[in-house]
Amino acid sequence: MTTDRTTLITFLGRVPRDDHGYRKTRYDFGDGQSADEFAFFGWALQRQIKPQNIVILGTIGSMWDHLFEGDFNLGAAAEHQREALMGAVDAQRVTQHQLDELAPALAAHLNCRVRLGIVPYAYDGVAADLLVQMAADVFETDIVHLDVTHGLRHLPMLALLSALYIRITKRATIAGIWYGAYDCDTGRGQAHNLAGIMRIADSLQALSSFDKDGDYGVFMPLLEQSGASPQVVEALKKASYYENLLNVGQATGQLRQALRALETEAPGLAPDVAPLLPTIQRRLQWVDEDRQFEKQLALATHALERRDYLRATLYAYEAVITRVCQIQSAKIESFEEREGARKVYEKQSEGLPEYQDYKLLKHLRNEVAHGTRGSTAEVQRALLNELVMYELLKRLLDAIRQGRLPSHEDGV
Template identity: 35%
Template sequence: MTTLISLLGKSQLDSKSGYRPANYRLPDGSIHPSPYFGMALAKNIKANKLVLVGTSGSMWDVFFDHQGSDDEALLSLVDAVRDSKVTAEMLAIHREYLSQKLGMEVKCLIIPHARNQDEQVLVLTELAKVVKSGEKVVLDVTHGFRHLPMLALVAARYLAHVKKVTVQDVYYGALEMTDTNTGETPVLNLGGMLEMLDWVEALAAYENSGDYGVFAPLFTADGMPEQQARLLSKAAFFERTHNPENAKQSLTGAIKDVQGHSGTLGRLFSHHLSENVGWFRKGQRPEWELALADRYLERRDYLRAITYMFESYISHSVRQDGSNAVNEFECREKALGRIRESDNQQFRLLSNLRNAMAHGVRQRDKTIEKLLGDEDSLDKELKKLRKVLFKH
């Protein structure tokens, strides 16, 4: 089901139609003469539902008069528009008429002017009421106040997350760009901005969680072969399941592909991503694990930070013993045994924290209980342990 949400503004350009008639040229090349672009767009995209959005002073009277609505019912609407007192009840009869005329569901939504945050939030709340989960939504921001298109982009993202709709496109009929030779007014598809926001959201998710796998579907959509993009997901999976060797192998290929990517949107973010995912470039497993511990500690992902710090200490111990078998289970177990025999108090605290967080049971150890009861104390103690255990 496709729903068109179209803004209705207030204009004095033409006393009969409200808006100046224009020959709107859609991206597909078709021409649609109309004073109100939303009506032409509804027909072009074969909308199943039309949501007209305006304030209590928008040109509801002129719009419905142009659609052929009942003259007598329009009289009271004229005064209400003039006084900015239009209500949903006043629009009901006109909405029903237009619905029958178009053969689709029509809704009229009265919104505030979005002058401040409270009103802007109310606009989003009201829009959420007129769409249902699973709908495909197209936004028309041609008419209405000039600041509303910016709010429409926020609304697109809000509705996608809260109502689980798919916002397909955002259209703007650029009257100010009308070709003086042909008389055609280009219609701009601003849907690319939604794709940019997808990348910005992915970047925020990555910076919060460290999961660079969120970029994989975006690189695929931007033209990278799926098999190459999936290397990011594989690397993220291995990293987050504490397998730095396999993560390094996948990430080496993934970052090479990211750096060589030529997609329009990917180029905006590829440098930032490749520069910030560099833990695998220096050293070997002991250094990789410590770098990952630092990364997760910075993000306050304490369980992963503790786990990588714990494993890094063991890896360093294996190497200090003169062995290159840092990935061999038996060698790691022997190193762990020697560490425990040495009665290293800092490592014991780290190990106890790891066990407590992994198992989530009530602690008899008062020190552990205190640390797990206060995030700032835990964060401070882990940074202290990191400095003492690794001497740098």
């Protein structure tokens, strides 16, 4: 369902009360406007963001009675049910049926949809059920605000998980993760929007995605949102495109440009992306390798580490041919000279010990590129067994790294 409605999900806790009821606080949202006093921060937040959908979750012992008796005057609406609720709160035995009966009174007063829900204490493996329950009231494309002020101390951690869960499963926008902090010295409260923590979660998710497939294009939206210049984002975009085409030379130039600019721009970027920058730099250290074949070898090694056998094989083979071109002083960017150098190498190395490894790598490269059956028994075994494939590629990469494939004298 497509909608642009705003949804507020908030937790209701239990705090001591005196003869005057629960303590009320005036919360400052940083907009310079004076706010009314509320004991329940969720109502202050409701006044601020004006949601069309409110979900209030609490345990059987939460201060449900305050929703109807403290911050609002509901008159005689559902009076008998409210009296019964007060007794249930004192006994910490509130039922879902009681809340379902009372929710329409709040909805009518606030002129929006309201759901009141009993949740477990989220111990011993029931946290996943809570995540599902929180997401059940969110439509796709909702603008969601989460309030983690009240409730049990572990609920804010679950709220963060729910924010990630809701955003992924419902494609909703998490506009706020709110905490109302009470200052006992001044008797006032300060409203804090902690939604920036989602960008830290995005950073971790981007790193995980990069480690899986090596595509650093996943960093572009994060850097763009954090204030990186269009030049940085465009350079990363181009580099990602070139590397996907195995064009390491062009990718290197764009990456160096992006990394230099990031060093200059780092102090002005949003603080929540700062932890990401050193990791990006470490992940892209291969651009500092002196020679082209060393870059390709590094990329092949990284691909093998993440079990990307296709890219590991392609880069390994390209590293060999690039090294051959350098030995023969052939232009590596020229297809004709590259092909000529390859043919010369194959003719000169035939009969040498390294030739068997070269033929093996060449056959393997052809089979994984075309998805065909292995042309030799050894290649076929590798295609049918991941452990054999991993060990084979590891051995071939070691041979390239140690100068045994190709084994001709350096000369450069």
